[in-house]
Amino acid sequence: MSQHPAPLLEIGEDIGAGSAAGKISRRDFVKITSITGAGMFACTLFGSVPFAAALKTPILSDAKGVLLHDISRCVACRRCELACSEFNDGAASAYLARVKVGRNFAAMKGSPAGKAEGRAGDFRMQADTCKQCPHPVPCAEACPKGAIRSDSKTGARRVDEKLCVGCGVCTRACPWAVITVNPATQKASKCYLCDGNPECARACPTGAMKYIAWTDLRLTTPPVQPGIMADPSTTAYCAPCHS
Amino acid sequence: MPTYGGWTGKTLRVNLTTRTSTVEATLDKYKDFWGGTGMGYKVLWDEAKGVTDPFSPDNPLIFGWGPLTGTGAPCGGRTCITSLSPQHPYAAVASGHMGGHFSAEAKYAGWDGIIVTGKASGPVYIAIRDDQVDIVDCPQLWGSGIYRATAEVVAAMGGSCQVAAIGQAGENRVAQSVIMTGYSHSAGGQGGVMGSKNLKAIGIVGTGSIKIAASKKDWRALVDNAMQLVGSNNQAVVPNSPQPWAEYVSSARWYAAKGKYWGAANPPVETGTCDPHDRQSVGYRCFKSDPGAFAEQFTVRMDGCHSCPVRCHQALNVPTAAKWGVDPTAANTCTGWWGRGLMNNAKVIAGLSTQDANLKTLEAYVVGKHMTDDFGLHNNYGTTDRGWAFIYGADKGVTWIKPNVPAAEWTTLNAPGGLFDLYEKGDLNFLMAFGKMMAYQVGELGKFLAGPVEAGLNKWQTGVPGVTTGSPGILAAYHADTSVLWWANGFPKHHSPENGGFVGALINTGYNRDAQNHCWSNYLSNGLPTAVQRTIADAEFAKNGYMAGMGAAIDPNNTCTQMNQQKAVAARWAIARKELMDSTGLCSWMWPWIASPLKERGYAGDIALESKLFSAATGKTMSTKAFDDEGVKFYTLQRALTMRSFNSMHMRVLHDQLPPWAKVENHAGAVAYMGANYYMKSADWETALDLFYAELGYDQATGAPTRATLEAMGMTDVADELDDLGLLPASV
Numbered sequence: 022m023s024q025h026p027a028p029l030l031e032i033g034e035d036i037g038a039g040s041a042a043g044k045i046s047r048r049d050f051v052k053i054t055s056i057t058g059a060g061m062f063a064c065t066l067f068g069s070v071p072f073a074a075a076l077k078t079p080i081l082s083d084a085k086g087v088l089l090h091d092i093s094r095c096v097a098c099r100r101c102e103l104a105c106s107e108f109n110d111g112a113a114s115a116y117l118a119r120v121k122v123g124r125n126f127a128a129m130k131g132s133p134a135g136k137a138e139g140r141a142g143d144f145r146m147q148a149d150t151c152k153q154c155p156h157p158v159p160c161a162e163a164c165p166k167g168a169i170r171s172d173s174k175t176g177a178r179r180v181d182e183k184l185c186v187g188c189g190v191c192t193r194a195c196p197w198a199v200i201t202v203n204p205a206t207q208k209a210s211k212c213y214l215c216d217g218n219p220e221c222a223r224a225c226p227t228g229a230m231k232y233i234a235w236t237d238l239r240l241t242t243p244p245v246q247p248g249i250m251a252d253p254s255t256t257a258y259c260a261p262c263h264s
Numbered sequence: 265m266p267t268y269g270g271w272t273g274k275t276l277r278v279n280l281t282t283r284t285s286t287v288e289a290t291l292d293k294y295k296d297f298w299g300g301t302g303m304g305y306k307v308l309w310d311e312a313k314g315v316t317d318p319f320s321p322d323n324p325l326i327f328g329w330g331p332l333t334g335t336g337a338p339c340g341g342r343t344c345i346t347s348l349s350p351q352h353p354y355a356a357v358a359s360g361h362m363g364g365h366f367s368a369e370a371k372y373a374g375w376d377g378i379i380v381t382g383k384a385s386g387p388v389y390i391a392i393r394d395d396q397v398d399i400v401d402c403p404q405l406w407g408s409g410i411y412r413a414t415a416e417v418v419a420a421m422g423g424s425c426q427v428a429a430i431g432q433a434g435e436n437r438v439a440q441s442v443i444m445t446g447y448s449h450s451a452g453g454q455g456g457v458m459g460s461k462n463l464k465a466i467g468i469v470g471t472g473s474i475k476i477a478a479s480k481k482d483w484r485a486l487v488d489n490a491m492q493l494v495g496s497n498n499q500a501v502v503p504n505s506p507q508p509w510a511e512y513v514s515s516a517r518w519y520a521a522k523g524k525y526w527g528a529a530n531p532p533v534e535t536g537t538c539d540p541h542d543r544q545s546v547g548y549r550c551f552k553s554d555p556g557a558f559a560e561q562f563t564v565r566m567d568g569c570h571s572c573p574v575r576c577h578q579a580l581n582v583p584t585a586a587k588w589g590v591d592p593t594a595a596n597t598c599t600g601w602w603g604r605g606l607m608n609n610a611k612v613i614a615g616l617s618t619q620d621a622n623l624k625t626l627e628a629y630v631v632g633k634h635m636t637d638d639f640g641l642h643n644n645y646g647t648t649d650r651g652w653a654f655i656y657g658a659d660k661g662v663t664w665i666k667p668n669v670p671a672a673e674w675t676t677l678n679a680p681g682g683l684f685d686l687y688e689k690g691d692l693n694f695l696m697a698f699g700k701m702m703a704y705q706v707g708e709l710g711k712f713l714a715g716p717v718e719a720g721l722n723k724w725q726t727g728v729p730g731v732t733t734g735s736p737g738i739l740a741a742y743h744a745d746t747s748v749l750w751w752a753n754g755f756p757k758h759h760s761p762e763n764g765g766f767v768g769a770l771i772n773t774g775y776n777r778d779a780q781n782h783c784w785s786n787y788l789s790n791g792l793p794t795a796v797q798r799t800i801a802d803a804e805f806a807k808n809g810y811m812a813g814m815g816a817a818i819d820p821n822n823t824c825t826q827m828n829q830q831k832a833v834a835a836r837w838a839i840a841r842k843e844l845m846d847s848t849g850l851c852s853w854m855w856p857w858i859a860s861p862l863k864e865r866g867y868a869g870d871i872a873l874e875s876k877l878f879s880a881a882t883g884k885t886m887s888t889k890a891f892d893d894e895g896v897k898f899y900t901l902q903r904a905l906t907m908r909s910f911n912s913m914h915m916r917v918l919h920d921q922l923p924p925w926a927k928v929e930n931h932a933g934a935v936a937y938m939g940a941n942y943y944m945k946s947a948d949w950e951t952a953l954d955l956f957y958a959e960l961g962y963d964q965a966t967g968a969p970t971r972a973t974l975e976a977m978g979m980t981d982v983a984d985e986l987d988d989l990g991l992l993p994a995s996v
Contacts, residue, residue, distance in 0.1 A: 093526075093529040093530055093531060093533055093565070094529075094533055094565070095565070096547045096565055096566055096567060096568065096575045097567060097568075098547065098568060098569075098570070098571060098572055098573055098575065099365070099368075099570055099571065100336065100338075100571060100573060103335065103336035103571060104336065106473065107335070107336050107476055107480070107483060107484070107487075108480055108483075108484050109480075110473070111475070111476055111479075111480045111483075112473035112474055112475050112476060113334050113335045113336060113371075113473060113474040113476065114372060114471075114472065114473030114474065115368075115369075115372055115424070115470075116372065116470070116471040116472065116473065117473055123365060123369070123424055124422075124423050124424035125423065126365070126423070126424070126426075126446070127415075127418040127423045127424070127425060139423075140446065140447070140567070141414075141415070141418075141447055142593075143564065143581065143593060144564040144565055144567065144579040144581070144593060144595065145530075145564065145565075146565075204472075205473070223543070224336075224491075224543075225544060225547075226491075226543065226544065226545070226546035226547035226573035227544065227545070227546075227547035227548060228544035228545070
């Protein structure tokens with residue numbers, strides 16, 4: 022086993038309300054270390070000694086929940102977008118919303134109107150939502166600041182706004198393009214599952230948006246943009262397992 | 265200038281003649297008129313002086329919405345398009361309204377409204393990407409329908425683009441034409457104005473946000489409250505069939521039930537019982553299947569507008585409709601399906617089995633929808649299809665059409681494969697032939713159907729000298745016929761005496777087209793027993809500063825009782841609310857909510873809800889009464905505009921009259937006010953006007969706003985100009 026150039030996991034509590042530094046939990050750490058050689062190495066080398074600096078967290082345990090959108094029930098009212106942006110950001114915005122419906126109206130995913138999904142197609146409306154990806158988490162891997170961590174309550178991949186510099190790399194790394202940078206705050210706007218009570222699901226007038234126990238939904242919806250751009254330091258960290 | 269939420273603060277002005285765009289500060293220039301129709305009236309008042317031709321480059325076209333547009337205030341997807349109207353005999357001011365997502369996208373792009381002036385030298389569309397505004401030449405789109413124009417603009421601007429476009433009807437300045445967004449949401453009457461400016465479409469992509477002034481917690485609580493009080497389509501609060509939770513059953517537009525499915529969803533979706541406390545079933549309540557129960561199995565889902573949980577558009581997939589050369593998918597609602605009404609259904613289904621007849625009838629809905637929505641035709645709330653039925657009649661046009669078209673045209677219409685032949689055979693190709701004739705104003709019949717109703721009737725009354733003989737009597741016959749929905753002043757009724765007696769009639773009188781006002785008719789049709797409606801009205805209005813006993817304003821549908829003070833108050837309130845909906849961005853097809861579906865509230869809604877939402881979103885705190893007074897102000901400016909177009913202050917005589925069919929004297933043997941009809945006595949109409957004018961602060965003799973009233977509303981400039989024009993009543 023090759024040696025990592027630097028310790029990359031910060032040991033401590035999960036990020037979340039009241040947590041300043043941005044850490045992953047001991048439980049998560051143990052879970053990770055139990056399944057990865059890299060973790061075994063880190064565990065062996067560093068034991069439970071906490072690291073002082075905010076460091077990369079490219080390996081995150083699975084989230085506890087995820088949003089499931091039912092294409093047959095969606096009526097394209099976009100109350101999910103509104104609830105997400107208004108109740109999280111204090112402003113109504115389809116752009117800031119962490120769930121995206123409006124952009125799928127016009128059946129522009131490569132097929133002529135009338136043949137594809139969408140309001141202008143066969144009427145079936147797809148909402149793009151965060152899959153709360155399992156490892157490797159594209160947005161977290163791409164973030165040069167290690168600002169996307171696991172939320173202590175839900176395990177959602179959550180932006181630590183204290184670390185986020187608004188560079189937008191995560192917005193391009195997300196295969197479903199469901200992250201945006203808020204121009205007003207210069208922070209990434211990303212689904213964090215609203216601490217386990219997602220506003221979008223609560224606002225949905227047909228129950229098309231549901232909050233369910235986490236399952237891997239990555240194959241249920243084709244990515245809208247390809248590619249994962251891992252940060253170079255993350256790539257180096259991953260090399261022992263993926264070289 | 266205080267900083268408000270709700271508004272973006274910027275209004276876009278595009279001069280197509282100079283191909284320039286400028287930015288106006290919304291709250292500097294339009295702070296007293298908010299947005300939507302209010303802003304539209306203000307622009308027209310300031311800039312359309314002396315304009316009498318609605319197709320003149322000097323007729324501004326205002327795309328308006330309001331501070332609640334694009335927010336989570338439910339049912340806020342309206343766009344109001346205001347201009348001098350080609351449909352009106354005097355080209356008086358009117359607005360067309362469309363739902364969809366266009367106005368929300370415009371708000372996200374940073375705009376409180378779009379004012380289009382001038383005329384482009386050739387076909388163009390306006391491409392708006394946030395602050396970037398481009399005027400794009402599009403000769404390749406001129407001559408195409410709305411569908412292709414929309415798709416091409418989306419292709420150029422991206423999948424999140426919202427488009428408003430015209431079809432061939434608008435290009436050809438057809439009075440009965442629309443501006444459409446989202447392939448099914450249409451604003452009637454203004455399509456020709458857009459066409460006269462060589463403006464094919466507007467595409468918008470917005471990536472901004474709308475600030476909510478209230479705290480996130482307070483706004484969430486208010487939106488939650490609204491979502492608890494919302495009903496079904498037209499704010500129906502009683503289901504159409506017995507439900508386990510329901511105390512009442514009615515004919516109101518709440519159709520969901522166990523066993524009723526969106527049958528073409530994959531998998532089929534059951535609408536279910538929809539307990540009003542279940543927030544996750546609000547979107548199933550409506551399931552309004554305009555083509556009938558047979559269409560339920562072809563329903564993919566219900567559709568509608570931005571932010572609205574009540575979905576009133578039915579999205580169908582009827583595969584066999586493709587054999588008529590149209591897309592089998594189609595969505596619309598109510599009169600949006602009007603194309604099918606052009607055909608006589610007995611002829612359509614003649615000789616067919618029940619199954620085949622049902623299917624062909626449904627195909628007619630789909631074909632008719634595509635015909636009207638692609639050409640961009642407007643039915644003018646029943647005028648086109650019912651007017652067609654009137655002139656074609658039982659004698660196949662011999663009485664009203666033959667004397668008014670050249671002999672060669674008459675021969676063509678009657679030839680094998682001609683329009684009349686297709687109609688008689690029940691051939692759905694009739695619909696496309698009819699639409700083409702209307703959109704391109706082919707022949708005298710096409711011109712008659714495409715043009716302003718009164719102009720066509722007047723022309724046919726006397727005929728074209730040396731060409732046609734005319735039909736003396738057509739004016740009187742048309743005006744007296746209830747089936748054509750004709751209202752005095754040449755526009756159709758839209759919820760008039762049949763919905764509220766005097767209140768409905770007063771509301772319908774207020775405008776220069778069908779009133780598009782559902783504030784009162786919705787309440788009467790919400791499904792609650794009349795006694796309950798009266799109890800709620802008593803309490804809700806008194807609670808908000810109105811006179812006691814407002815329940816006395818209520819007449820059940822299709823009845824009329826004697827005029828009283830409460831009815832004048834109700835009419836003023838409904839007109840104010842209509843303007844407020846149109847100027848804040850809410851939907852008059854849903855708001856206001858006097859009632860709710862909640863039994864524990866005695867089915868009371870909350871008529872203060874709109875002012876609460878407005879205050880919270882903008883930070884401009886306003887009581888319900890003050891809010892309503894603003895609506896009366898907007899309406900009064902519309903009144904002043906109307907007087908300027910009429911060049912007369914005598915609205916009482918020239919504008920506010922009943923059609924003959926509403927008067928009991930014209931119905932032999934009918935007795936007024938006994939519950940058997942909605943007719944009224946002519947003398948009592950004059951009493952109704954007296955009371956109504958008093959409520960509005962208008963002059964009794966003329967029906968015009970007085971100087972004192974205008975000045976109290978902050979419109980001294982309007983009073984001065986009316987005075988200069990000799991249109992202001994003498995001070996008493």
